[in-house]
Amino acid sequence: MHDIREAFGLDARVAVVTGGASGIGRSVAEVLASAGARVVLGDVDAQGASEVAAGIQAQGGEALAVKTDISQRPEVEALVECATGEWGGLDIMCNVAGIPTNGPLGELDEAEFDRVVGINVKGTLFGCQAAIAAMGSRGGSIINVASGAIDLAVPNYGLYALTKAAVTQLTQTLAVEVGSQGIRVNALAPGVTLTEFTQRHLKQADGSIDQQRLDAFVESMQKMSPLGLVGEAIDQAWLVLYLASDVSRFCTGQIWRANGGATIPH
Ligand SMILES: NC(=O)c1ccc[n+]([C@@H]2O[C@H](COP(=O)([O-])OP(=O)(O)OC[C@H]3O[C@@H](n4cnc5c(N)ncnc54)[C@H](O)[C@@H]3O)[C@@H](O)[C@H]2O)c1
Known part of the structure; x- marks a missing residue:
């Protein structure tokens, strides 16, 4: 028999989660804290990150929030320094923050390219770099977030997909470069997940979700x-x-x- 709590437990581990104010990042922060980790949430949405941290604290967990724009290297370094300064090290780095974008590649504007690459690619790389520096030779786990978009060629998603393909490549190369330090580097490629990210096009003028359009969207994605x-x-x-x-x-x-098996050729 195995002690499952001990196997999956993160007591006294220190974690940083970018994008922790919403969606996947929020859920990651809450699950890691539930497993015993001390969590620092970094997000451009300072208020949202503070609310998630307060919710974790109210449940008896340990969490802090730091306003962070991951496309700015000094801000990412300051986020990681908050974790090491407060709790003496870094064991887990979750680079979750990312943004969507739409439009055909043939008409892609350079400013939009720089904006999305700045957050999805540079932001993820800055997070990895700051984590590797903080983890040193003590080891740790870095988890990046790519997308199911890496497996498909979907019209109007080209820029988003290429940024996420870059995340998978940097994940694999870094894993080889820092493996001898005991640092593991993996990436998620999530399928369609109901968050602010996917529901942004389904809003009505007052900001609420249009239930009919949501139902139609869910039905098409379920297929x-x-x-x-x-x-x-x-x-x-x-x-x-x-x-x-x-x-x-x-x-x-x-x-x-x-x-959900969505990217299996079928
Ligand atoms: N939802 C999906 O279907 C889906 C699918 C595949 C991949 N993903 C990826 O998962 C990650 C999280 O997405 P989500 O669905 O939870 O979206 P979300 O919009 O609910 O959350 C994203 C969070 O990132 C924050 N953020 C945005 N730009 C930032 C920046 N420059 N610096 C710091 N924080 C920033 C936002 O404020 C927000 O809190 C993203 O990288 C996204 O590309 C999502």
């Missing part, structure tokens, strides 16, 4: 999954718990696809 499912943020957070804990000590440089 892509052999399980007939659309994901929830917690589906990704459970995977992060596995990758953050020692049970995944043999896993690095991999792309993890919790996506």
Whole structure:
């Protein structure tokens, strides 16, 4: 018999989660804190991150929030320094923050290219770099977030997909470069997950979700999954718990696809 609590437990581990104010990042922060980790949430949405941290504290967990724009290297370094300064080290780095964008590649504007690459690619790289510096030779687990978009060529998603393809490549290369330091680097490639990110086009003038359009969207996305499912943020957070804990000590440089089977050619 195994002690499952001990195997998946993160007592006294220190974690940083970018994008922690909403969606997948929020769920990741809450799950890691539930497993015993001390969590620092970084997000441009300072108020949202503070509210999530307060919610974790109210449940008896340990969490802090730091306003962070991941496209700015000094801000990412300050986020990681907050974790090491407060709790003496860094064990888990979750680079979750990312943004969507739409439009055909043939008409792509250079400013939009720079903006999205700045957040999705540079922001993720800055997070990895700051984490590697903080982890040193003590080891740790870095978890990046790519997308199911890396497996498909979907019109109007080209820029988003290329930024996420870059995240998978940097994940694999870094895993090889820092493996000897005991640092593992993995990436999620989430399938369609109901968050602010996916529901932004389904809003009415007053900001509320248009239920009819949401139902139609969910139905069309369910058809892509052999399980007939659309994901929830917690589906990704459970995977992060596995990758953050020692049970995944043999896993690095991999792309993890919790996506309802949607990208299986079928
Ligand atoms: N929702 C999906 O279907 C889906 C699918 C595949 C991949 N993803 C990826 O998952 C990640 C999280 O997405 P989500 O669905 O939870 O979206 P979300 O919009 O709910 O959350 C994203 C969070 O990132 C923050 N953020 C945005 N830009 C930032 C910046 N420059 N610096 C710091 N924080 C910033 C936002 O404020 C927000 O809190 C993203 O990287 C996204 O590309 C999402």
